[in-house]
Amino acid sequence: MSSTSSQSAVYARIRRNPRFAELVSKRQGFATILSVIVLTIFYGFFMVVAFQPQVIGKRLSEGSYLTVGIAFELFMFIFFWVLTAVYVKRANGEFDEITAEVIRDASKEVK
Amino acid sequence: MLARLNLALLALLAPALSFAGDAISATEKQPLNLHAIGMFVLFVSMTLGITYWAAGRTKSASDFYTAGGGITGFQNGLAIAGDYMSAATLLGLTALVYTKGVDGYIYMIAFFAGWPIILFLMAERLRNLGKFTFADITSYRLNQGKVRTMAAVSSLTVVCFYLVAQMVGAGQLIKLLFGLDYNIALFVVGALMMVYVTFGGMVATTWVQIIKACMLLAGGTLVMVLAMSQFGFSFENMMSQAISLHSLGEKLLFPGSLLPDPVTALSLGLGLMFGTAGLPHILMRFFTVTNAKEARKSVLYASGFVAYFFNVILLMGFAAIIIVGQNPEFFEGGKIGGKIVGGGNMIAMHLAKAVGGNLLLGFLSAVAFATILAVVSGLALAGAAAISHDIYARVIRKGKATETEELRVSRFASVGLGLVAIVLGIAFEKMNVAFMVALAFGIAASANFPVLILSMYWRGLTTRGAIAGGYAGLVAAVLLVVFSKSVWVTVLGNAQALFPYDQPALFSMPLAFLITFIVSKLDNSAEAQAERAAFEDQYVRAQTGFGAAEASSH
Secondary structure, three states: OOOOHHHHHHHHHHHHOHHHHHHHHHHHHHHHHHHHHHHHHHHHHHHHHHHOHHHHOOEOOOOOOOEHHHHHHHHHHHHHHHHHHHHHHHHHHHHHHHHHHHHHHHHHOOO | OHHHHHHHHHHHHHHHHHHHHHHHHHOOOOOOOHHHHHHHHHHHHHHHHHHHHHHHHOOOHHHHHHHHHOEOHHHHHHHHHHHHOOHHHHHHHHHHHHHHOHHHHHHHHHHHOHHHHHHHHHHHHHHHHOOOOOHHHHOOOOOHHHHHHHHHHHHHHHHHHHHHHHHHHHHHHHHHHHOOOHHHHHHHHHHHHHHHHHHHHHHHHHHHHHHHHHHHHHHHHHHHHHHHHOOOOOHHHHHHHHHHHOOOHHHHHOOOOOOOOHHHHHHHHHHHHHHHOOOHHHHHHHHOEOOHHHHHHHHHHHHHHHHHHHHHHHHHHHHHHHHOOOOHHHEHHHOOOOOEOOOHHHHHHHHHHHHHHHHHHHHHHHHHHHHHHHHHHHHHHHHHHHHHHHHHHHHHOOOOOOHHHHHHHHHHHHHHHHHHHHHHHHHOOOOOOHHHHHHHHHHHHHHHHHHHHHHHHOOOOOHHHHHHHHHHHHHHHHHHHHHEHHHHHOOOOOOOOOEOOOOOHHHHHHHHHHHHHHHHHHOOOHHHHHHHHOHHHHHHHHHHOOOOOOOOOO
16 A cells, blocks of 8 residues: 555655645644534533533523523534535635645656 | 346245245234335335446446445435434434433434544545555555454454344344344345345445435435424424423433433443444445545535434424324334333334325335345445455455455455344344444444544554554453443343443543554554654645545446
């Protein structure tokens, strides 16, 4: 599976390209922020389930059967999915354009 | 061609059907479910037709393992959803909401929340680094023999437990729904699985999963809409009735017996979330798409379908409290509140019958059967890949096996796994196999996930660290489940569980990370230095996809 020497040469050129560093830091930063948001909300919710279970069953308004737990979970389902859509949109657009450019530049130099 | 396949299929089913007649007259007087059998035969002939078509297109190893890498993001999204939502999802989670209320919903968000994390942290790297199995990634710069062997061992462990849980569930379900004898049901499932995987490889498996996902989404939606129509589509209306009728009353809205203490709740959350990211049959699906772009789209579609369906299940479960729970027809001896006919897992089926009659029951039964077939096929393919690609081609033959030889081994492996699944399914018939799914997720989260994520993110990972941490996670997860109530007390008959929780991930996963980290840090061998140096190239490829396995054109 390890890379061949000509591939290694391209990898080395990609590494030297400042656009590559930009791509990695932008994309990694974005992915990290989104992951932290998901993990915080998810484990925050599980902390409430674990330590304050009575909050989960609280009604949002008097006489309504929509509880904090059900409403918040529905929110998580929708919000997490929206975050995946946001990531896919940016990664498949902006980030992939930089990626293509970086690969193009590194391959061009070979010839 | 199709006609000939159908004929062969009828011949295959004919003895089974006559056996079924005996079984029914001998035991419970379940009417032969003709709608269900008709729709199931339709599904099977369609998928066998596809398998025949796929067999003509499965020539190379890449075709067999990853459908030549030519699946689109949308198709793969459906297939992932089809792979992920097993019969346990449809039946088990509906039953969970029916009996425990909001506990079931909490379970579902834990099953779901792994997906965004897989997308943000793993999807594109998986696609850029992997070829056929996730061991391609963990062994990318580490010792091939040792790391692949470990990945294959833990993959096969996960696959076997998951497979047995599915087979036992399948046998019991089919016995009940179709009136087929348990053993015959297992043979039918095992045989169909072997045919799909052996002849059609990933192309056939993918399409079986896509068709099944569509059936599941359509069937679930239909039942949900019909059920909700009885409450004027009002959530409030349904909930007020459900709470006044259910024995738990208001407690339906609070976390209950499923999550009795903080450790259980957190361990479950951790195990389900990161277990998803370590299931070999799910990871393998990322290698079937053309590039990282499509891999990301797969997660977007898959998680959309999964999220939607979980919410459908929530509504089905609550509606069933009123529609099924108040109908004497669905209780043994007609006693409301007594034992549910066919056991607690049948709630979704009873709901289908109550709102849509025998036709809808038949459809949902066929969906459940199709679901089992699709999931076991995906599992068998992942297991076969671990045997033929990792162990045979890379470890035993050290990369010198020809493609023909590797393919032959993978087909033998598929048949072998099918036989193992049938035999174990029969052996475990009378056992409560619920722990096996917990175990599969626990091992995936503890043995596969830590090594996989560290191999992609951490330069310092070495072979010794990966091996020590991976095996530690595997052994810890297995031991903790063996010592937990579900095995130590329920299966082995001891009085007191040695490990008080059911889900091991909270303990075994950090252990695996810690040991991997410490052993890697202490490793200063020449190999370790070379492995760290090799991270640089791997990193560029993971980020850009340059040099990644290409899609083969058809």
